[in-house]
Amino acid sequence: MIDSKEKYFLGVDVGSISTNLAVINNSKELIESVYIRTEGKPVESVQKGIKLMRDQLGEELAIAGAGSTGSARKLTGVIIGADIVKNEITAHALASLHYNPDVQTVMEIGGQDSKIIIIRNGIVIDFAMNTVCAAGTGSFLDMQANRLEIPIEKFGELALQSDNAVSIAGRCTVFAESDMIHKQQLGHPTKDIIKGLCEALGRNYLNNVGKGKDIRPPIMFQGGVAANIGMKVTFEKYLEQEIIVPENYAVMGAIGAAILAQEDATKRPKKSNFQSWDISEMNFQTSGFECDGCSNICEIVEIRRNDELIARWGSRCRKWDLID
């Protein structure tokens, strides 16, 4: 599988809930991927992910370029030594286009944000992200699965067993939760409530993020929540279209970051900044302090690798900024 003449590219996507890594070859084919939980510790989870990846691929595999994306892209970029740091919208769009070049709509629901990307003729023409509220994203489903003591993996299956969805207020997670408790206490079966929840979240997504967007097929649905077949069925019901869930739905962001690194390396050939597979053995420390230079009280973050200061950011006036 591993060819010493082939070039390999690494993509790392660190989001609020999950950390994904993907390695692709020069023809953008996925070689290996890793999906783990971030658990609020982005640095550790990147290290863990790199270790898992190394165990699967072997240390000899040389990385010709690395890209990072996701909400922790800047931090991840510093830690792995990324050649390119890009936002997750571009990364997801690229990965989807590679999977299906005709795709016109990409729906992505992750841990804390949901996006819709509108593509025409292979170019992103419009996008939207959830604005002021995280209702309907992965972390809410996760929380509810926990509360109902159902493994999140079973959520979708259970929803499919129901043919009578309970109506649930999905506009706000706080109200959704109290509504769910209320419905439980009225005696509705759990499967009906779960189906109702899926429908409420689907409606909420289409009414908020998808508002005013021209949703045309082929439609792809990806991100962690795409594992939930109940959500896929909901979208099919409301959009009256077939929804494609790509086989690597959960690591599409990482694949996109790897593709970005590959494109970058093809356009501007240079030696990669990628640290090495030993990242997991290195000692990374992040520390923070409050700057008292003015009443903005910026929170400054410092990142050290083996006691060497490698990055610092967080100040509005930029007097502390240090990024090489």
Add this chain to the structure above:
Amino acid sequence: MPLSFPYVGTFTYVFESIARGMKRDDIIVPDEPTYRTKQLGSQHSSEFVCTPFKMLLGSIIEVIEKGAYEIVATVFVDYCRLGYYSPLYKIILDDLGYDFDLINLDWFNKVEFFTSFKKLACNVNAVQAFQAFRVGWIKNRYIDQIDKTLYSYGAVEIEKGAAYKVAHKLYRQVVETEGMKNIRMLPEIIQKTFDDVVEIDTEANPLKVGVVGELYAVVEPAINLDIMRRLNDIGVVTETPITFTRWIDLGQRMNPFKKWHYKACIKHAKPYVRYPLGGKTRESLGAVIEYKEKGWDGVIHLYPFTCMPEIISRSILPQVSREHDMPVLSLVLDEHTGEAGIQTRLEAFVDLLERKRNDRNGF
């Protein structure tokens, strides 16, 4: 009595100039709004009032704490809640027990306007007061010139941050220059200083993005999280047609041949909105078409959370954007706006523009 005013972007410099021209040597210059300003403002205002209200209130409280007594406030003429700002400030600040005098410059109430203006200009006669005002509007043009040069040089500068340093020096220079002869030299000095100090990449072909929307959201970096600089940092030239010129520059207002950007925009917006809906609804919509015709790449539309007029533009903008093939990004801002979210959207938007441009050029 110490005189002060709330901080409103670079317009603060213009105001300082006018007050100085009126021989007021007891001016307390407001500080740039910070996290504390937002907190102070939000704490003492109703939750769902627009963000500019909260920020300005916070700024007023800060200058009162610094010892100001006379506070200049004004009523904006945009037919929205902004019109009630000053009376509300007075009630809130009275309730909080502050000792102050609110000088309300309300153009709609001519008697009150001139009484207030007289209080402001207590040290000078009418002619001198008018002259000070005139110097103010002329200096405003040069402040606008610095802004405009900064937002284009900032995108292509070789040493990051150089243009910003120069601009800050120049703002002060504009405020401190006295005598009409010296003031008239300023445009040349500004251009020359930028050219001399800021080394730019002449090969670059940067993307160009216009920023429109609600006045305060556009001009105040503290609420829009310094969006102009963020765009400059990712190599995008930007400008905003929304400045104070159209209101205070009586010289240009009296010139019948002056081509006003906002008037052109309003004309463009006619097929979508025929009559004023308050705020900059029509201007925001028309600006998309205006920038398209100018050959720019995209438009960013900023509005504060709960801003009524701009919510209307926001819902019509996708249609304008589609019909004129001009990408538009609407961003809603409030005192809690997370930086990460804005940055992600901006970067994605710029990627979109870049790919669109390359596609057009057949790459």
